[in-house]
Amino acid sequence: MEIKHNLDQIRATLAPDVRLIAVSKTKPAEAVREAYEAGQRAFGENKVQELMRKIDQLPADIEWHFIGNLQRNKVKYLDERIHLIHSVDRISLAQEIDRQARKKGYIQNILLEVNIGREENKGGALPEDLPELTAAVRELPGLHVKGLMTVIPETEDEAEQRAWFQAMQELFRKEKAKEGPRYEMEILSMGMSGDYQTAMACGSTMVRIGSAIFGARDYSANTSLSAGDPAEV
Numbered sequence: 086m087e088i089k090h091n092l093d094q095i096r097a098t099l100a101p102d103v104r105l106i107a108v109s110k111t112k113p114a115e116a117v118r119e120a121y122e123a124g125q126r127a128f129g130e131n132k133v134q135e136l137m138r139k140i141d142q143l144p145a146d147i148e149w150h151f152i153g154n155l156q157r158n159k160v161k162y163l164d165e166r167i168h169l170i171h172s173v174d175r176i177s178l179a180q181e182i183d184r185q186a187r188k189k190g191y192i193q194n195i196l197l198e199v200n201i202g203r204e205e206n207k208g209g210a211l212p213e214d215l216p217e218l219t220a221a222v223r224e225l226p227g228l229h230v231k232g233l234m235t236v237i238p239e240t241e242d243e244a245e246q247r248a249w250f251q252a253m254q255e256l257f258r259k260e261k262a263k264e265g266p267r268y269e270m271e272i273l274s275m276g277m278s279g280d281y282q283t284a285m286a287c288g289s290t291m292v293r294i295g296s297a298i299f300g301a302r303d304y305s306a307n308t309s310l311s312a313g314d315p316a317e318v
């Protein structure tokens with residue numbers, strides 16, 4: 086009930102042509118199903134094991150997005166049911182995704198993640214490292230680059246949010262001029278529960294919204310989702 090209500094409210098505020106990814110991380114499969122029954126088809130997860138488990142439990146026409154920090158040794162557990170990996174931020178990771186995808190016989194859609202706020206301990210390539218990353222990725226036949234993704238620094242200051250999003254919009258525009266085979270700039274993935282309206286005003290084409298749909302996440306709870314894979318907590 087509540088999930089449907091939240092989804093309806095968010096949909097009413099989405100700019101045309103902006104896609105909504107419902108971020109279901111830490112939430113049980115039943116919550117995903119509730120959103121699915123309210124018509125939502127694209128979901129985002131940030132842990133490999135949790136994602137693969139939900140894929141097996143839930144309807145096959147769901148479009149799954151991997152949005153979290155991805156360790157190279159976990160890539161082998163992914164498969165062609167992953168519609169888009171948002172968080173490719175280094176060459177070694179891109180190479181492993183390419184290798185696994187080709188081995189399994191598909192091309193993986195990816196976004197390049199940018200750490201626009203230059204925060205330590207945060208995923209994403211620094212803007213100045215993007216040329217080297219894109220040059221390497223373009224050579225990998227198992228990958229199809231669809232655009233860029235970012236998580237901006239946490240702030241409630243809307244002017245500050247806008248400055249980060251605009252910096253991303255500028256990068257996106259520059260990369261768009263370099264489009265080529267398997268290197269397209271269609272998707273600019275930015276904006277979360279607290280800032281997606283600002284992100285849309287700055288050219289976001291894909292927003293990733295979790296808590297505003299599913300409610301606050303409880304990381305302290307010993308849910309079945311994190312149990313069994315201590316390495317992923």
Ligand SMILES: *Cc1c(COP(=O)(O)O)cnc(C)c1O
Nearest residue numbers: 108131152277278293294295296
């Ligand atoms: C958790 C998460 C989101 C959603 O965050 P909310 O604030 O709950 O909307 C979006 N993007 C990424 C990469 C996340 O990890």
